[in-house]
Amino acid sequence: MAETSTWRAERREGSHDSQNKTVPASKRQSALAPAIGASICIDHVGKTYGSFVAVDDINLDVAAGEFITLLGPSGSGKTTLLNLVAGFQKVNSGRILVDSKPVQNVPPHKRGFGMVFQSYALFPNMTVTQNVAFPMRMAGIDRETTNRRVAETLEVMRLSEHATKMPNQMSGGQQQRVAIARAIVMRPRVVLMDEPLSALDRRLRESIQIEIRELHRTIGSTILFVTHDQGEALTLSDRIAVLDAGKIVQIASPVEIYRHPATKFVASFVGESNLIDAELVQRRGTRLVLKNRAGHTFEAESRNPDMVGRATVLVRPERIAISDTLSPNALPVTVTSALFLGELLRIEAEMEGGEKLLIRCPDTQARRLPEIGEKLYARWDAEDCWVLS
Template sequence: MNGSQVKIDHVSKEFGDFIALNDINFTINQGEFFTLLGPSGCGKTTLLRIIAGFENPDDGAVLFDDTNVVGLPPNKRHSNTVFQSYALFPHMTVFENVAFSLRLKKVDNATVEEKVRKYLSLVQLEEHMYKKPNQLSGGQRQRVAIARALINEPKVLLLDEPLSALDAKLRSSLLVELDRLHDKIGITFIFVTHDQSEALAVSDRIAIMNKGNVLQIGTPFEVYESPATQFVAQFIGETNLFESTVVKCEGYKAKSGEEYMVTLNTPALGMQAQLTGDTQATKEEDKNILVTDYEHTDEGQKVAFTIRPEKIRITLEEPNVNGRKDINVFKGVVEEPVYTGFQSKFYIKLEKTGTIVKVFKQHTNYLDDGPEIQWNDTVYISWSAEDGYIVEDIEK
């Protein structure tokens, strides 16, 4: 099987006064595992239903390999949908559930037998083919639904929050199965979820949606490490985010190549520089945040600064930065330590401002980490300028 390219061409949809989709425009590549990610009500399921043919857009087109499928019923689109509810027939065996669409097409029994066994083997359910759905686990029922969708050999498989009804361990296991299945059959997967960890785990690319808009499209690495907006930075994983003002921007040779070193005045972290056009007006005792950026930013520009908790180092002793000027160092007190097994989360109240900064410490060689950091300890937190990120739009 080969997947189709799917182009969403300026699609809009309203329900009364509610704008579900606002001029959505992007292309999903052939054979790609593409995820629509966002909170409830962001428009992702509406967009999936339009791609599937269960809804029609008010404006725009949906193209499968350059053919506009708007107006075509779902069974004419070379796509199949796996629903959150599985939608299996309870009175039929697993075999007959998977065979159902072939029976409707009056396919001969030998072909039905061959194809059903093939797709049950693909989802590793051959030994359960004569059971009823109520004799299966939730994960097994979901795999039956996937096999039933795949037996029609669609070019696009649409997955509408297919794992949300499962427990955390089963979700994790089925994600691996979905990824393996995608690699094996090579068709286009369009996956809808509100769970950012699911999206990061399996996607080739992710479209982050909110309030009917697509805010960013990129690989998991791109949307996590280089968020385009404050919403994306806060929705994908956990982060520390502060409103700031650009004090200075100058050329800088970073590890990743030529970039800019940006000096930020960030009041939440204790910065009180006066932006008079003379950057020397900053009081020496008021440290500014240093961050590298790919683009030039103007002095006085309002931006947001974000630093992921796992990028921050926490120590009981003041770190020796060996004369490096690109390391940000702050002193604070452990407000709350949270042990989670593979890591500890610390909520640090900064000495100057009382601002809370989240820090995640991975337990790699726990016994070699030195004295355990505890509640009310005075600590130092530090991070490299290259680990922070500037988000230029301030969202109110």
């Protein structure tokens, strides 16, 4: 997506990576973006409704121009936290700072944020151009500037050819792009998105995910994005904050969240997972030899030098290989289900100790679909599994 001339600006000299270390902007994925984003500091923020704690003493620092996703199940506090940042709800404790200035007592319309909701909330009696221009008209911006910015924004969102259409003449995906255009036309420092893609079908979601990511690279605003969809979070984010019961249980890059989850909850919620109960047999530096319930041994990597006794080991389904013959590190399994999914085979199996194992392997010309009750061997390398505890 080309960057429009009005949105070109001097780049920041540096920003922060997922571990909060300063790195040159040229090395960040969003290095193409102009420097209009604002930093956000959520400092010991809490929100209660009577005795119910919706947001429990949350701390979160968002770098200027960063794309942060708040991910969690229903009731985890992610939308409440977004509404606190937006100003739609009042905090009970703590502070919210934007570019180091407290905003928790600033009315929503004076915070200067762009907002995209799950519902498109377009004016049905206005054209696309009129919908996108509405915030600028309310701000009293002159007609020439408004027309120029609206035209640029429609170009960025690939909506120029729909400028004169009414909302009811457009698809759901097009209407959501209009809603996003309206949110960014004022060039806000911060854009808040509350599950904006949940009403769209799978193909549209995937298409607009790419557009949102490119939009972020183009305009450079800080984006705080709420979703319960793990795929969206992994696709879009610089970092993901996983919430559960009003708390952030892990915040890290998508790769770190997926490969090295901090807890069983994160491992189970983000991606499909196999959680194997095992006992430590031997330690060889960072490599552990473990024994499952049936007494079969396998190796795993661990960053915890003090781990002793029992552990829970995460193995992602796509990391498991199956074969008809026994090999080192392989465990015997019995197939309980086998499905052909086109590019993948989805196999459910049971280990001798009774634990279930989900396996996802690519379909190849030579690979056959196993039969229910068939005896196979499943194996993975030490670096393919992660010791949680």
